[in-house]
Amino acid sequence: MTTVTEKPAAFDRRLLAPIMIGSVLNPINTSxxxxxxxxIATAFGAPASSTIWLVSALYLATAVGQPLAGRLVDTYGPRPVYLAGAVLTASAGLVGTFAPSLGVLVAARVILGLGTCAAYPAAMxxxxxEGDRTGRHAPGAVLTMLAVTTQTVAVAGPALGGLLIDLGSWRATYAINIPLAAACLVLGAVYLPRRAPEARAVPRSLDVVGIALFAVALLGLMIFLTVPRVALVWLPVVAVLAGVAFAVRELRCADPFIxxxxxxxxxxxxxxxxxxLAGYTVSYAYVYGFVQWLQEGRGLSPSQAGLLLLPTFVTGVLVSLVTGRRPxxxxKLVVGAVAQIAVSAAILLIVRGDTPVAVLVAIAVVAGLxxxxVSLANQNALYAQADPTRMGSSAGLLRTFGYLGAIVAAVATGQLFGERASTTGVHELAVxxxxxxxxxxxxxxLDRSLGRVGRSDRDDVSERGGRGGPGGRPRSRTAA
Structure with missing residues (x-):
């Protein structure tokens, strides 16, 4: 009797272009x-306390929109959600490019947050x-590329922004979304499958009440964090009440949002x-706070400040590519955390108004580790830990926690800097x-479960065979 060994199915590489370009929209716009x-503050005569809403507005929209987009992906498949997000992103680019006031710019950032949050859960x-179809539990190369586009490329945002501002004006930082979204529309329409293999034939009903309660709880908390005033102390109370109602609703709902x-x-x-949450807090405090200090505390131009983050970007990409295939x-998380501690300590102890550029470059290189x-490791952990039938919403929720950290970083930056990013302020931010x-x-x-992530597929399947997937659910593997 002859045994025929079939060649393992390969990942459909036609999906890579729309996945990567779509996933880069949100991190580029966040940075x-x-x-x-x-x-922008100079153009509209606005203080730093007002322009911080350009940051917070996108994060507020994204934090709520990410799990919603993920749930829509789980329900209707990635294609329609991805394409709708591209349309919203192009619209936001147009509105921002011709915005007559700071308020309109903030509105454009809200639309931008909702539009750009669709691609990542669709990609995951x-x-x-594809992992189930090809029989590969964790397609490491693809996950590495996705991590590079969703977090590491974010560090290139300031350099790109500085170049665009030098070539045109700050309006070009909005206009860049128009061609990128157009590319997503074309590539998504051509290459994305019309129906995901795991999507159900009949769409599930959306838990509208659960979504609304989740949005109220999250927005109440994050708006108060963004504008922590005594007059708004009722917002955390509303957030807690909405959160309790959300938990009760989801426990009773047959097909819950979360x-x-x-x-x-x-x-x-x-x-x-x-x-x-913790990792993004440090990362975005560095990207936002340190870049502002480079301009106002160190006296660099926007393009020069952006260029000083390029070593962070290059180091991050190289580290991701070198370590990405190691499951x-x-x-990775321990080294990443230690590097964040080292960068924070360096800013606190070394950085001054006359710090040599070479020292700033060295700090940027360490920040690239x-x-x-971190993003790659957390993403791979989620891929292994999440229920496969809810991969979209789980991935969206991962981004929600990350952007909650970004909100915390933005709030801390605004509160510690005040009207100007001084050297004293950047030292306080470093603490x-x-x-x-x-x-x-x-x-x-303290997380002992991390040692189990990255085992061989054989060990992983053997372990899960006795206890099912997360929450006790069995995880199926589709034969190639």
């Missing part, structure tokens, strides 16, 4: 504004589908979400970053 805030859902029961029973996934993640390690990085390290060291 490109860092060098545009000062020129497609990667999971399966609270399964999520609560999946402690490793919860730990991954918390690590994402183990615990060591966590950029290349804040040091605390967040220490929390990140503690969360990593």
């Amino acid at each position: 490109i504004i860092a060098v545009a805030m000062v020129p 859902s497609l990667v999971r589908s 399966d609270v029961r399964v999520l609560a029973g999946n402690r490793p996934l919860l730990a991954t979400y918390l690590r994402s 183990q993640i615990r060591g 966590p950029q290349g390690l 804040f970053m040091l605390g967040a990085a220490t929390v990140f390290l503690v969360l990593t060291v």
Whole structure:
């Protein structure tokens, strides 16, 4: 009897272009504004306390929109959600390019946040589908490329923004979204499957009440964090009440927006979400706060400040490419946390108004280590820990926690800097970053489940065979 060995199916590489270009929209827009805030404030005569809404508006929209987009992906498949997001992104680019006031710019950032949050959960859902189709539990090369486009490329945003401002004006930082969104529309329409393999034939009903309660709870909390005033102290109360109502609703709902029961029973996934929050807090405090200081405290131009982040970008990409194929993640997270602590300490102890550029470049290089390690490791952890049938919403929720960290970073930057990014302010920000990085390290060291992520598929299948996937659900593998 002759045994025929079939060649393993390969990942559909036609999906790579729309996945990568779509996934880069959100991180580029979250960071490109860092060098545009000062020129925008000058153009409209607005203080830093007002322009911070350019940052917060996108994060507020994205934090709510990410899990919603993920749920829509799980329900209707990636293609329609991806294409709708591209249309919204192009619209936001047009509105921002011709905006007559700061208020219209903030509105454009809200639309931009909703539009750009669609691609990542769609990408993770497609990667999971292809992983099941090809029989590869974790397609490491594709996940590495996705991590590079979703986090590491964000560091290139300030450099791109500085170049665009020098060539045109701050309006070009909005206009760039128009050709990028057009590319997403064309590539998505041509290459994305019309129906994801795992999507159901009949769309599931959306938990509209659960979505509304989730939005109220999250917005109440984040608006108060953005504008922490005594007059708005009622917002956290509303957030808590809405959160309790949300939990009760989801426990009783047959097809909930977020399966609270399964999520609560999946402690490793919860730990991954918390690590994402802490890691993003440090990362975006560096990107926003340090870049503002480079302009106002060190006296550099927007393009020069952006260029000083290029070593962070290059280091992050190289680290991701070198370590991406290694499935183990615990060591990556530990090294990333230690590097964040080192960068924070360096800003606190070394950075002054006359610090040599060579020293600033050295700090930027060290900052590239966590950029290349942390996002990739958390993403791979989620891929292994999340329920495959809810990969889109789980991925969206990961981004929500990350952008909650970005909101915290933006608020801390605004409060510590005040009207101007002084050297004293950046030192105070460094103390804040040091605390967040220490929390990140503690969360990593205490999480014993990380040692199980990255085992061979055989060990993973054997272990899951006796207890099912996260929350006790069995995880199926589709034969190639």
